[in-house]
Amino acid sequence: MQLVLSKTTTVLLFFLCLFNAEAQLGFCNGNTGDPIFTEDFGSGIGNVKLPFGTTTYKFTKNRPKDGCYVVSNSHKHFNWYKLDDHTPGDINGRMLIVNAGFEPGEFFRVPVSGLCENTSYEFSSWMVNLTKEYTKACGRGIPIDVTFEIWNKSNKTLLASGSTGPIYGGSKPTWRQFALVFQTRPNETSVILKIRNNGKGGCGNDLALDDIAFKPCGDNVVIQDKNNNHHVSVNRGYLPFSTTLKVKPDYAVFSNHFYQWQKSEDGVNWDDIPGAQKETYKIAPTSVRVFYRTKVAENPQNLKNALCYSYSDFYEISISKDKPIVVKRPAVKGIINIEKKECNGVTLSFEKQSITIVPVYIDRKRLAKTYKRIIIVKQGTKICFDKVWIDGALGKFVQTSEEIIKKGHPEGYVVISETVYTKAKYGYNAVTRRYTIY
Secondary structure (H helix, E strand, O other), X not given: OOOOXXXXXXXXXXXXXXXXXXXXXXXXXXXXXXXXXXXXXXEOOOOEOOOOOOOOXXXXXXXXXXXXXXXXXXXXXXXXXXXXXXOOOOOOEOEEEEEOOXXXXXEEEEEEOOOOOOOEEEEEXXXXXXXXXXXXXXXXXXXEOEEEEEEEOOOOOEEEEEEOOOEOXXXXXXXXXXXXXXXXXXXXXXEEEEEEEOOOOOOEOEEEEEEEEEEEEOOOEEEEOOOOOOEEEEEHHHOOEOOEEEEEEOOOOOOOOEEEXXXXXXXXXXXXXXXXXXXXXXXXXXXXOEEEEEEEEOOHHHHHOOOOOEEOOOEXXXXXXXXXXXXXXXXEEEEEEEEEEEOOOEEEEEEEEEEEEEEEOOOHHHOOOEEEEEEEEEEOOEEEOOOEEEOOOOOXXXXXXXXXXXXXXXXXXXXXXXXXXXXXXXXXXXXXEEXXXX
């Protein structure tokens, strides 16, 4: 039987396929591990070449024409935005600058090895449209439009792909992060990254790439205590403090989970806890600030390889400087007789009260709680109070701030919903947790 497709059906199938490709572009829904591969194109003044076999485009020492590229810390094109590379802290940091060819096609390829089999990974890269929003020569200009592809080592099987869709130039250059999640197959430890231009060259379609990374991708895993808190602030009167922690994955990526608990005194440097590999862990009594988290892998062998596991969110025990609250009330104690001759010769005897303050402790749990929302933006160990751009392709600004959602009793507990954005090598990592200040 011969299948005949109408023009309408063909167009519909085309858009369904296009939608499916774009739908695969996205970030890891869970937690990621340390990068196993990075490419920031180095630093220095002047133009340099990519390694042989990395691109089909031509290298130029001058202004890139259509179908040409440079790896540089700057460019000389009069119609493009002048900007720094994306890598934080770079001095004369380089980026890959591309003037798209006249026809769609691949312009960047790099092999990535050292992966673990049957493991999910997140590829990500930062990209910016160099073309200005409007110029006399080009008007609005041709938008950039890129597809990211992950192929197996033999270059015969496409494991994942996703397209950005058309991105026009804006009123200012904006670095945007794009990501793609894929999974290696049995006995597969290497892949090939390809980046393709989907548009035509000419007036526009000019871009820069920077900070390419591959990270292990695992479940969104949180750590809770027996009160379902992700953080606890303990009053000094209740030290030393101990509790039992439990790991809670969301099963978004892994079907099985294996753990290795870790401990840190500063939230930066972590040490494995010998023998702590169950989903629960009882904390030894502590009187100092401390952090806990776990390595997470889908099989026990992957816990031994840093390229194969991700991390949970961390649980923090902080020490509160507040003193226990004491409410005082008067109590009658002692009587003194006083004679006063008044009222037609009648002698009256009065008792004078002696007031003594007796301390009474109340249960603060019964007082109305105050609910706050806190946003903290950190760059290294310092808190940044400027407005910053985060969330990659989603695109939004956040700023360190504190907001009272619901006001309770002045002496009651305070429930905090806190999101910490930490400046990472590639953008910002966000950790959200809810805890109570007692």
